[in-house]
Amino acid sequence: MYGIDARRRALELAAEGNSLNTVSHRTGISRWTIRKWQRQPDPFLLHGEVPCPRCRPEASRPDDHAAYAYLLGLYLGDGCISPHPRRGGYYLRIACADARPGLVTICREAVAATLPGREVRCVRKQGCVMVTSYSKHWPCLLPQHGPGKKHDRRIVLKFWQQEIVDEYPWEFARGLVHSDGCRITNWATRTVAGERKRYEYPRYFFTNKSDDIRQLYTDTLDRLGVVWTHCTRDGKPYNISVARRASVALMDRYVGPKH
Structure with missing residues (x-):
């Protein structure tokens, strides 16, 4: 009567802590059916495919x-x-x-x-x-x-994803930087004793059009004690910069450049 997608949706809502009454109201599926799904093997097993942690009768998180x-x-x-x-x-x-x-x-x-x-x-x-x-x-x-x-739609983590990110924030930040980020060497000049000298320093950038994804990145940096600033493009936040020496040292230790 119900397809795989309907079953997955109902079990996901139940796994998020919603009552069977709430899940039934939101999906139109009876409480008896939802309870049966929670107790019986996943239908993917009938098709020879092992279910993932999220669509098992008792939804869990990825092992690693x-x-x-x-x-x-x-x-x-x-x-x-x-x-x-x-x-x-x-x-x-x-x-x-x-x-x-x-x-x-x-x-x-x-x-x-x-x-x-x-x-x-x-x-x-x-x-x-x-x-x-x-x-x-x-x-x-x-x-x-x-x-x-x-960047044209909302990006919000599920509660179980946020718990994994809270457990491994450096790995999450590392994945973001290794996708849409980079480590570069900036330079600046300063006059010292009448002589113009050039100074170089490392800097991390993360660039993404999505406000939500940038927020996930900066929230994670805040929890890790990394100081960051916004860099704008056309008057809008676009780049996240990490340039303070202590913060760059943290990023070098736990993130590092792409290679």
């Missing part, structure tokens, strides 16, 4: 929290999820610069650790490598998936 926090940062920066036109599942794609082979490797490892047992492929495009994995479960694990561009 650190890998998931990093992958979430990568996805919010340079990732997308697209449906397969015939098979009914979804492709997760993370764009990595092909000049950064280390990033490609780390990204592949994070994808594999988040959803074990799925093939992870690298598809070479012009100027980048698309780290790609197919599964029915990617929208369960990355519920920020939706129609249109991320």
Whole structure:
């Protein structure tokens, strides 16, 4: 009577702490059916596909929290999820610069650790490598998936995602920087004893059009004690800069440049 998507939605609402009455009212599914779903094996098992942690009868979190926090940062920066036109599942794609082979490797490892047992492929495009994995479960694990561009819609973490980010904030910040960020060397000049001297200093930038994603990044930096500033473009916040020496040292220790 009910499809897989309806079941997944009801179980997700129940896993978030909503009462069966509330879930039934919001989905139109009877409490008896929801309770039965919570007790019985997931229908994905009947089709030979092991369910992900989010759509099991008792929804849980991905096993490797650190890998998931990093992958979430990568996805919010340079990732997308697209449906397969015939098979009914979804492709997760993370764009990595092909000049950064280390990033490609780390990204592949994070994808594999988040959803074990799925093939992870690298598809070479012009100027980048698309780290790609197919599964029915990617929208369960990355519920920020939706129609249109991320900066044109709200991006809010689920409660279980926020708990993982709170547990591994550096991994989340690292994923964001490794997708839409960079470490550069700035320079400035100063006159000392009548002589013009040039000074160089490292700086981290994070650039994203989404107000929500920038907010997730800066909230995480605040919890980590990293001092940051906004840099504007056309009068609007666009870049997040980290330039204070102590804060750059923290970023170097736990994030580091892409490689």
